[in-house]
Amino acid sequence: MRYLITAGLVGLVLTPAGAADKKEAPPKTAPTYEVPYRLTDTKHVMVRAKLNGKGPFNFIIDTGAPALILTEVVAKKVGAKEDKGWVTFDRVELEGGLSIPNPRGIAIDMFQLKGMNAMGLAGVELHGVLGYNVLAQYRIQYDFTDTKLKWTPVDFKVPAPKRIVDKGGSQGGLEFIGTLMQFLSALGGIKPNFEIQPRGFLGAELGADSDALVVKSVLAGGPADKAGLKTGDRIEAAKGKSLRSAEDLLDAVKKLPEGASLKLSVKRGDDTKDITVELGRGL
Amino acid sequence: MKRILAALLALPLLAGFARAEDKPVLKADSKPQAVKFDLVPSGHFIVKVKLNGHGPYNLIFDTGAPSTLITPKVAREAKLIDKAKDRPLIPIFGMEGQVKIKEFQVGDVVAEDVSAMILDHPTVKLFSKEYEKKYGSIEGIVGFPFFAKYKMTVDYAAKEMTFVPSGYKGGTDVMADLMQTVMNSMSSSKPQPRIAAPAGLWGLELDKLAADEAEGVNVKAVLPGGPAAEAGLKAGDRVLTIDGRWTDSIPDAYTAASFVKAGQPVAVVVKRSGKEVKLTVAPRPGL
Numbered sequence: 192m193r194y195l196i197t198a199g200l201v202g203l204v205l206t207p208a209g210a211a212d213k214k215e216a217p218p219k220t221a222p223t224y225e226v227p228y229r230l231t232d233t234k235h236v237m238v239r240a241k242l243n244g245k246g247p248f249n250f251i252i253d254t255g256a257p258a259l260i261l262t263e264v265v266a267k268k269v270g271a272k273e274d275k276g277w278v279t280f281d282r283v284e285l286e287g288g289l290s291i292p293n294p295r296g297i298a299i300d301m302f303q304l305k306g307m308n309a310m311g312l313a314g315v316e317l318h319g320v321l322g323y324n325v326l327a328q329y330r331i332q333y334d335f336t337d338t339k340l341k342w343t344p345v346d347f348k349v350p351a352p353k354r355i356v357d358k359g360g361s362q363g364g365l366e367f368i369g370t371l372m373q374f375l376s377a378l379g380g381i382k383p384n385f386e387i388q389p390r391g392f393l394g395a396e397l398g399a400d401s402d403a404l405v406v407k408s409v410l411a412g413g414p415a416d417k418a419g420l421k422t423g424d425r426i427e428a429a430k431g432k433s434l435r436s437a438e439d440l441l442d443a444v445k446k447l448p449e450g451a452s453l454k455l456s457v458k459r460g461d462d463t464k465d466i467t468v469e470l471g472r473g474l
Numbered sequence: 475m476k477r478i479l480a481a482l483l484a485l486p487l488l489a490g491f492a493r494a495e496d497k498p499v500l501k502a503d504s505k506p507q508a509v510k511f512d513l514v515p516s517g518h519f520i521v522k523v524k525l526n527g528h529g530p531y532n533l534i535f536d537t538g539a540p541s542t543l544i545t546p547k548v549a550r551e552a553k554l555i556d557k558a559k560d561r562p563l564i565p566i567f568g569m570e571g572q573v574k575i576k577e578f579q580v581g582d583v584v585a586e587d588v589s590a591m592i593l594d595h596p597t598v599k600l601f602s603k604e605y606e607k608k609y610g611s612i613e614g615i616v617g618f619p620f621f622a623k624y625k626m627t628v629d630y631a632a633k634e635m636t637f638v639p640s641g642y643k644g645g646t647d648v649m650a651d652l653m654q655t656v657m658n659s660m661s662s663s664k665p666q667p668r669i670a671a672p673a674g675l676w677g678l679e680l681d682k683l684a685a686d687e688a689e690g691v692n693v694k695a696v697l698p699g700g701p702a703a704e705a706g707l708k709a710g711d712r713v714l715t716i717d718g719r720w721t722d723s724i725p726d727a728y729t730a731a732s733f734v735k736a737g738q739p740v741a742v743v744v745k746r747s748g749k750e751v752k753l754t755v756a757p758r759p760g761l
Contacts, residue, residue, distance in 0.1 A: 206547040314655075332625065336640045353515035414679050473678060474672040
């Protein structure tokens with residue numbers, strides 16, 4: 192099973208039927224763009240794009256795909272126009288300020304995305320992939336120790352990708368995987384949750400002092416201030432777990448939303464006491 | 475029923491965890507190594523890959539592939555089969571399990587301990603049929619476990635990639651991580667929302683009404699003495715981007731802040747009285 196699913200994650204896509212060639216103007220020379228990305232839970236390189244000013248939508252960078260491919264629902268939502276097997280857009284902007292010239296794509300529900308979305312595997316909802324017809328217009332630098340990709344336009348006239356399919360017009364019979372994953376998630380009662388909540392706010396600047404976590408300042412009016420935390424307090428434990436650094440505390444609270452209470456063991460002078468903070472809204 | 479299904483699916487998923495870490499490939503000289511590729515008419519590109527000195531074989535280079543794939547035929551030739559782990563009971567697509575390839579060489583770039591799956595991917599087969607005459611058969615896909623180790627550039631115009639080891643280790647246990655992800659999604663039918671955790675203290679309160687569909691989020695309050703106040707953010711500002719990331723919703727703003735480490739100055743673009751203003755904020759250690 193897991194092999195099937197893993198096979199279903201490979202973003203190798205062939206050009207679907209009917210996508211005819213069309214001339215594209217060479218991209219204008221422009222500076223390098225820093226495009227923020229994130230890795231999904233499935234280790235796909237994901238960027239965000241606004242199509243015709245709507246979105247943002249989540250796209251996988253996929254040299255294994257012939258073109259920009261997006262779900263039919265998104266194509267409809269952004270008002271993409273049909274043009275000989277392709278869909279065209281007035282504007283496609285990537286996060287980071289990059290606008291793709293003469294953008295066009297293919298509206299089709301890829302089985303890979305269908306399956307991943309049904310199970311919520313990527314941790315985010317995926318709306319499409321960016322493939323050859325977009326990627327080939329740029330020299331792209333990937334560096335997973337950095338938070339951004341670097342895109343530099345290059346002068347390359349991208350020909351329309353050739354279509355390869357087997358007799359039935361299929362991509363080798365893998366399409367069932369998406370449906371299978373949908374079926375399994377329905378059977379297992381899996382409802383992916385793509386909702387994101389802000390972590391709760393303490394309102395304290397932290398520092399280290401000879402192996403101890405120290406409150407460097409307390410922001411006036413913030414939750415830490417209201418709960419009575421003071422500058423100079425040493426936080427020895429949170430939720431009963433001992434701490435030594437700001438990172439330890441960040442790690443201990445990383446899953447606490449607004450309104451959660453956080454019990455801190457605090458040493459002030461020679462006294463040790465427990466302070467319970469109700470985490471607030473802020474960052 | 476649910477539980478039975480989850481258990482059935484979860485059990486095999488557990489196997490194959492806890493394996494040795496990939497070693498990052500770090501060499502003293504950091505000159506980028508170039509690798510030429512063949513761009514084929516379908517818009518894909520092919521690289522020459524040697525597996526433990528065997529080959530070279532044609533593989534498709536696929537940034538959209540979380541795993542590296544090798545055909546059973548080539549795996550046998552390169553003597554990888556005996557070492558395969560987690561061989562499935564019913565080998566669909568000729569699956570022979572996973573291997574860690576000691577020397578995975580793309581062009582002149584040699585990576586150590588690259589994990590790969592052995593299987594006959596039907597799409598790879600189709601490609602092979604299409605391109606066999608001109609390039610020879612196609613024997614798999616180069617995916618994330620290889621390229622994650624490098625600072626990599628891809629240039630279609632020059633038909634060339636370049637690689638410099640980056641020291642990134644997150645490509646290590648991709649397969650195990652994937653299995654974990656699959657298992658997590660199966661084990662809970664009511665997954666909790668994710669929490670976006672800023673990596674530093676900003677001293678800022680944001681809000682946005684549900685009916686507000688315009689770009690950006692509102693600054694509700696700036697806490698005196700905090701990094702945001704110091705940078706000149708004001709209540710009433712509309713935050714459009716944080717470090718280049720769109721902040722069109724509260725979750726987006728927190729997600730953007732999760733990428734900004736304490737002490738790292740980043741651009742924050744706000745709309746203030748109709749004009750865009752670019753400020754620089756360096757969040758501090760804290761929360």
